[in-house]
Amino acid sequence: MTDQRTTGSPAPSAQKPRTTRPTILATGPLMTWRGVDLITAAMLAVAFGVMFWGFDTFIYPILSTATAGFPPAGELMLGVWLIPAVVGALVIRRPGAALFTELVAANVELFLGNKWGVAVLLSAVLQGLGVELALALFRHRRFGVIVAVLGGVLAATFEIVFYEWYSYVADYSMAWKVIYLGAGMVSGAAVAGVGGWALVRGLAGTGALNAFPPGQEIRESHPV
Numbered sequence: 001m002t003d004q005r006t007t008g009s010p011a012p013s014a015q016k017p018r019t020t021r022p023t024i025l026a027t028g029p030l031m032t033w034r035g036v037d038l039i040t041a042a043m044l045a046v047a048f049g050v051m052f053w054g055f056d057t058f059i060y061p062i063l064s065t066a067t068a069g070f071p072p073a074g075e076l077m078l079g080v081w082l083i084p085a086v087v088g089a090l091v092i093r094r095p096g097a098a099l100f101t102e103l104v105a106a107n108v109e110l111f112l113g114n115k116w117g118v119a120v121l122l123s124a125v126l127q128g129l130g131v132e133l134a135l136a137l138f139r140h141r142r143f144g145v146i147v148a149v150l151g152g153v154l155a156a157t158f159e160i161v162f163y164e165w166y167s168y169v170a171d172y173s174m175a176w177k178v179i180y181l182g183a184g185m186v187s188g189a190a191v192a193g194v195g196g197w198a199l200v201r202g203l204a205g206t207g208a209l210n211a212f213p214p215g216q217e218i219r220e221s222h223p224v
Contacts, residue, residue, distance in 0.1 A: 030093050030140070036211055037092050044091065045101045048084040049108020055080055056114045072176050075183040079191025082155045085131040086196030089151060090143050093213050098135070099128030126162055130155030149193030156188030
């Protein structure tokens with residue numbers, strides 16, 4: 001039998017117990033806003049508002065011309081304006097984050113100038129509420145790509161059914177309105193839902209969101 005005193009190996013009773021890495025429940029319900037949440041949501045919104053202005057000014061006219069032959073297809077662009085609500089919700093993860101981010105972005109767009117005027121504020125409210133509903137359905141406990149896609153779809157549905165059907169496309173036939181709605185929902189799912197989720201994951205991977213649940217989840221999935 002080998003004498004542990006001669007080999008230098010510690011006795012079993014002297015070994016330090018292993019400690020497990022604590023798990024941060026980043027998907028738990030978060031209700032109280034922190035200062036960093038408010039500042040970050042506002043900064044994201046301003047960035048998206050400037051993006052809106054650039055899209056409105058330089059890209060929207062080109063795509064509108066391209067879809068002039070079948071106007072309902074133009075609603076495939078809708079997802080671009082829904083991204084702030086999805087991203088704000090996935091990053092901040094507090095009730096009201098989607099609505100706040102979308103509304104501030106719309107105000108920036110309005111300030112910089114657009115062809116729709118103050119109507120963008122009503123759109124922002126409807127779009128933000130659509131994403132808020134998606135999160136509420138999961139009790140603010142799930143923030144994956146499925147929830148993001150649902151948020152984009154509901155945001156598009158709220159915007160179209162409660163506003164655009166009666167303002168921008170009131171003269172469309174019901175068939176065209178249904179196609180218009182379908183195009184908007186596809187855009188909401190793909191551009192705002194999947195695109196917004198991918199954007200948040202990308203930002204989290206750079207370390208820019210270390211103070212937020214997405215950053216915590218990245219760290220947990222790549223332990224040191």
